[in-house]
Amino acid sequence: MKNKKITIIGVPMDLGADRRGVDMGPSAIRYASVKEKLTGLGWDVQDHGNLMVPTPESYDVGELQLKYLREITEVSKELASTIDKVVRTGRFPLILGGDHSIAIGTIAGMAKHHKRMGVIWFDAHGDLNTAETSPSGNIHGMPLAVGLGLGHPDLVNIGGFAPKIQPENVVIIGARQLDEGERVLIRERGIKVFTMHDIDRMGMGAVMEESLKIVSEGTDGVHLSLDLDGLDPHDAPGVGTPVAGGITYRESHLAMEMLAEADLLTSAEFVEVNPILDHGNRTAKAAVALIGSVFGEKVL
Known part of the structure; x- marks a missing residue:
């Protein structure tokens, strides 16, 4: 992040989830002054605007185990191409969602530039389902699996190669609701998961220290994928799939501050802000505050 140049890309995607409203997430985050926050921290910020995303009412859901495939x-192909172009200009891509299915395109775009990319996945969920294991058929529960090369070929092969990432370079932080198929995959692939139990026992500082070692060892870039439902619903009520007992506001800031100090990130996305379910845009404001921390904001 040394070049201090950021390009914001909005992806108003809500095809990957059942609950409507998350398509307004990029607008809510912009309204919470994300550009002003970053500019105030000394960053050269360009806003690419939003990608065009179909509305669910205009299209057939298709296969129920892979809705709106x-x-x-x-959209994932377009996002991957857009990110590829941004990185080629020497700028840091900051993607605003939208539901978490946008990570399929984000990872595909970044993987063109990083042969071995580390991934930090802040989320209450694993997002490691496939059509065979998903209880809902919602693709926002599948993007991490897709990045690992698991899932429908149309998704897995975006960009012309798979897998994009390796399980030993992935860390999930904040998990507290995993489906059985995800648990099996985590054990089989040896994916490192820090559940809320681990965070409670170890503390966020120790969790981040270990996470940073994992994602930096032998890698040539690190992507942050932050789902706002990783935070406790008290601090981030405007999400589609809230799960009680999450990461606190202060723990989240510590994690972002440690990421900033490590200076490893090559891309980042903040997803699943749903203004319809929010109170006074609190969740988008939390997202912007965390963005501030990960891009260098400090108390002193």
Whole structure:
């Protein structure tokens, strides 16, 4: 992040989830002054605007175990291409969601530039389902699996290669609701997961120290994928799939501050802000505060 140049990309995607409203997430985060926050920290900020995303009412859901597969695939391809172009200009891509299915395109775009990319996945969920294991068929529960090369070929092969990332370079932080198929995959692939139990026992500082070692060892870049439902619903009520007992506001800031100090990140995305379910844009404001921390904001 040394070049201090950021390009914001909005992806108003809500095809990957059942609950409507998350398509307004990029606007809510912008309204919470994300550009002003970053500019105030000395960053050169360009806003690419939003990618065009189909509305669910205009399209057929398709296969129930892979809802809106065709539409999500096309948006993911466009996002991957957009990120590729941004990185080629020497700028840091900051992606605003939208539901977490946008990570399929984000990881595909970044993987073109990083042969071995580390991933820090802040989330209450694993997002490691496939069509065979998903209880809902919602693709926002599948992006990490897709990045690992598991899932429908249309998604897995975006960019022309798979897998994009390796399990030993991935860390999930804040998990507290995993489906059985995800638990099996985590054990089989040896994916490191810090559940809320681990955070309670170890403390966020120790969790981040170990996470940073994992994602930096032998890698040539690190991507941060932060789902706002990783935070406790008290601090981030405007999310589609809230789970009680999450990461506190202060723990989240510590994690972002430690990421900033490590200076490893090559891309970041903040997803699942749903203004319809929010109170006074609190969740988008929390997202912007965390963005501030990860891009260098300090108390002193």
